[in-house]
Amino acid sequence: MAKQRISAGSKVFDFFNYFLLALLGIITILPFIHVVGSSFATSAEVANTKFLLFPTDFSIKAYEYIFSTDTIFRALGVSILVTVGGTLWSMLFSTLTAYGLSRRDLVGRRAINFMIVFTLLFNGGMIPTFLVVQQTGLLNSLWALVIPVTINAFNMIILRSFFMNLPAGLEESAKIDGANDFSILFRIVLPISLPAIATISLFYAVTYWNTYMHAILYLADADKWPVQVLLRQIVVLASGMNYDAETYTDVPPPEVTVKMATIVVATVPVLLVYPFLQKYFAKGALLGSVKG
C-alpha cells in the first residue's frame, strides 16, 4: 500500500510498541540466561556476584560433578528413549487415525469424532486412569509413559484438519492407478504433509521429553526415572521444601551451580530442536487450530 505521511501520534505509538515488545522478549529469556550463566560459574562467584548473567570466572566444575555419577546418564537415556520411541509410536497411530477420519465418505465418522472430542471435555480422572494402567500391566514399565498417552486428541484433530484440506483429486487419481488406502497415505499424503507432520512430531517430542507426572504416578523404580524427575529431586526436594518429601534423601543439598547445570541439561535438548522446527509450526500448527 502507498505510504502516507506518518503522523506524530503514530510514531509515538511505534516507539512504545517496539520498546515494550523488545522488553518483553528480553525479560522472557533473562531467567534462563541467568541459569545458564551461573551453571558455568564457580560457586564462590555465584555467592558473591549480584547480577550474574555471564560468569567472569568460567568453570565447568558443576557439569563435571553431575556427569561423574551415572545417575544423570541413566535418566537422560530414559528420557531420550521415551522421547524418540514415544514420538514415533504416537505419530504412527495419530497419523493413521487422523487420515482415516479425514475421509469424508467414511460411515460413522461423525460419531467417532464426537467420541474423541468428548474425551477433551470429560475424563475419568487420575485414580480410575491409574487403575486401568495398573490392570493393563504397565506399572513400573517405561511403556506406562507412552501407551496411556498414545494419541493426544488435540494433535490428532490438527492433523486431521490438515489432511482434510488436501486436494481430493489426489486420492482419486491414485485410486484409479490402483493404489490402496495405506499406500495412498504413506506414499502420497505423508510426503506432502511434512509441515504438519514435523509440527505435531515436535509437540509430541516436547511432551515426552517433559514427562514428569506419569513417571511419578506409574514408576516406583528410581532407575527408570526420566530426567525431569531427577531434576525435581535435585532442585526442589533438595531444597527441603516440597510438600511430599517421602522420597527425600539425606544427602547434603547440592551446590547451587549443580542445580543450575541440571536445569540446563534437562532443557537443552528441547531448545536444540526448536529452531529447526520453528519455521514449520508457525504455518503447520495453525492450519488445524484456526479452522477447528
Add this chain to the structure above:
Amino acid sequence: METTTLTAKENAKQVKKMKRSETWRRIKRNKMIYLMILPGIIYFLIYKYLPMYGLIISFQDYKPYKGIMGSEWVGFEHFQRLFESTEFWMIFKNTLVLFGLQIFIFFPIPIIISLMLNEVRHSFFKRGVQTLIYIPHFMSWVVIVSISYVMLTLDGGIVNAILETLGFEKINFLLNEDWFRPMYILQVIWREAGWGTIIFLAAITAVDPQLYEAARMDGANRFRQMWHITIPAIRNVIIVLLILKIGDVLELGFEHVYLLLNSSNRSVAEIFDTYVYVAGLQQGQFSYSTAVGFFKGGVGLAMVVFANWLAQKFDEEGIY
C-alpha cells in the same frame, strides 16, 4: 388406485433397501480405513472410556483385591463426606481463585501481545520477539519451577540479592502463603503468554486489509483501528478460546501446583488435583479421591456446556 399406492409403498421400500445397500457398500469400500483407525479407537476406549467406567468406584467401597465387580456399594457416602469436610471447601476456594487468576489476569495477555505484534512492521523484529517469547512453552513445569527456586531462594537467589542491594528486606517467596498466588500466575504468564499469541495472530492475518484502508480514510488512528476492526474481527476466536478455558475450569495443572506445594503454603495451594493424588495414591483412599475427581470433572463439563450456551445466546458460534 390401489396399485399405485402399492407401488409407492414398494418404491419406498426399494429406496430404503437401496440406501442401506449403499451404506453397506460404502462401509465395505472403506474397510482399510476402518483398519487404520481401529488402533486409535481401541486406545480411546481403553485409556479414556474405561476410566470413565471406573468412576463407579466412587459409589463403592472399592477394594483393589475385590475389583469393581466385587466391591461393596455405598451410594453417595463419599460425596457426603466430601461436602461435609472443611478441607473440601478450602480446596474448592483455592481452585476457584487460581481459576479466576487464569481467566482475569492471564487470558487477556496473549491477546494484548498479539495486537502489539500485529502493529510491528519489521518482520525480522516481529519474528525475533516471537522466537524469544515462545521458548518457555517448551520447558517443563519442573524446569520452570526449578528456575524459580534457584532465583527466589533466600540463600543466594538473585531476586533476594537484588532486593537486598536495593535496601529491602529479603522475602521468603517459596514458603510464604501470600506469595504463592502471584508466583503461580507469573509462572503461567511466563510459560504460556507468548505461545498463546499464535492463534490470535493467525486470526488477525485473516482480516481484510481493505477494512483498515477504509478506516484510515475516515481518520481512525491506530488505536481506533485496533478497537473497531482488529478486535471485532478476532472476537470469535477469543470466545471459542474462552469457552475452552472455562471448560478447563478445574484443570489447573497437577504438575505445576504440585511442584510449588509445600506445608507452609498448603492453605492456599492445595487444589483438587493435588488432593486427589495425596488422598488416592499416597493414602490409598481410592473411592473417596475418585469421588473428588468425579465432582471436579462434572463441574468442568457443566461449565463448558453453560459457557457454550451463553455464547450462543449472544449470537456467537460456540464450539459445538
